[in-house]
Amino acid sequence: MGDGGAMVIGSAGRRLYLVDWFRQAYESLGLEGRVIVTENDSTSAAAGYGDIGRRLPRYADPDYGPALLALVDELRPSLFLSVNDYELMHLHVATDLAEQMRERGVLVPGVDRAWQLGCADKLRMAQLLEGIGVPTPRTVAGDDEACIAEIAEASDLLVVKHRLGSGSSGLALVGADGVRAAVDAAIASAPAPADGSAPSGQDVVVQPCLPGVEHGVDLVADLREPGALRAVLARRKMRMRAGETDKAASADPAPFVANAERIARAAQLTGLVDTDMFLDEGGEPSVIDINPRFGGGYPFVHLAGADVPRFYLARALGLEVGEEWREYAPGVVSAKHESVRVTSTGL
Missing domain, CATH: 3.30.1490 (Dna Ligase; domain 1)
Incomplete structure (x- = not known):
């Protein structure tokens, strides 16, 4: 196998599946690569699960930025992604850390500053969506x-x-x-x-409260061409738990493509954003929420055949990737389940 270098998942928390799927993506590309997990809490589920685990200060700590950049300089990852909303705001809005990583050759997926602010502010988001003609309540x-x-x-x-x-x-x-x-x-x-x-x-x-059926929809844009939509991945929500999709069925993405194209272009999107859309009886979708990261609904399309981690790594490493990564079967029902692992001993 060739050397695939390393990539970073920040604040992975409970999402051990992302670590597994990026490992599998390296293997599918014929590469040996390391998945680095950074966490503030050294006893979190994901902290010791990566090939390399590093503890960073909290994002609001003045030492966070220097520690993050020191890690990047040492391990030279090709890709950095975070699944924590507050860390993302710090990287893209409160500081220029995302840009500093990009200057070091690291791909950092995301949206532009105005849309990052909108993703954290539901009133601002509604105004942004209305401004580009995307239906929203x-x-x-x-x-x-x-x-x-x-x-x-x-x-x-x-x-x-x-x-x-x-x-x-x-x-x-x-x-x-x-x-x-x-x-x-x-x-x-x-x-x-x-x-x-x-x-x-x-x-x-x-x-x-909108009528219709709630769907989770991932918008995936190119990592090197901001705003260039590459895939739309949808699932029909069947059960929620603690604000996250707990059971869902993969669904036809066609009704959501027009909204996805407008959002990707306006937000100068790179990589994946997770959105919530209601589909009414007439087949018209409305957007109710946007999260600029892998959300809790991505597993329901991955298990149906999609493979965004493979797309991410291929684009980060400059490799050719076909269309298979965005293909998935509709109607596949998946449900989350509980698991537990030891994260520390002797405390």
Whole structure:
């Protein structure tokens, strides 16, 4: 086998399958490569699971950046990806660390700064989507009483959630008579604003609950040509658990392609973003969320035949890759299950 060098998965947490699938991708390309896992918590499930494991300071620690760049200079990975929303914000928005890694020859998938900010802010995201003509539910702040009343008049069920939350943070589904109490509860549990003030209605959003069937849809763009969409991978959600897809069936991506092309182009996407879309009875999709990373729904298309890790490594290493990596069978139902591993002894 040839030398495939190394790649990094940051904050892998519980997603040991990503480590396995990147290892398998190296093998399928006929390469010996190392999967490096970086974690803040040395006892997390993934911390000792990589071929190389490194503990980094928390992303907000001043020592994080120097430690990350020292790791890159030492191990010279061809690819760096993170599956942690807060680490991604630090890399792409709060600092120029993503760009510094790119200057060192590392591919760092992601979206441009405006869309990275939008992915963390549900109100901003709705505005970005509306601006490029992608259908999305009307989204208003929790203190906009007039607009909330208009939404309640037109929809039997409303969605209340944290504006800056990750996953399903603060989520409640309520009727018009319960929206005020739900907003107050969401404010009480919302993350504190960066300026240190108390959370307010501006830290909560309200939307109509869309009709139709919820799908998870991965948009995969080229890693070297920003905005060039290469694949759309879809699954129909069948069961959720703790804000993450727990059971799903792989699905036809065709209804989601037009939205995917607009988003990839506008966001100057490289690599994969995980989106949530509702498909109504007429076959029209609406986007409700975007996460600029491998999400918890990717396994349901990988197990049906797709292989994004293979595509990532091939593009990072300048190898030819056919179309097989994006092909998968529809109607394959997969479900997550529990597992456990020892991560430390003698504490």
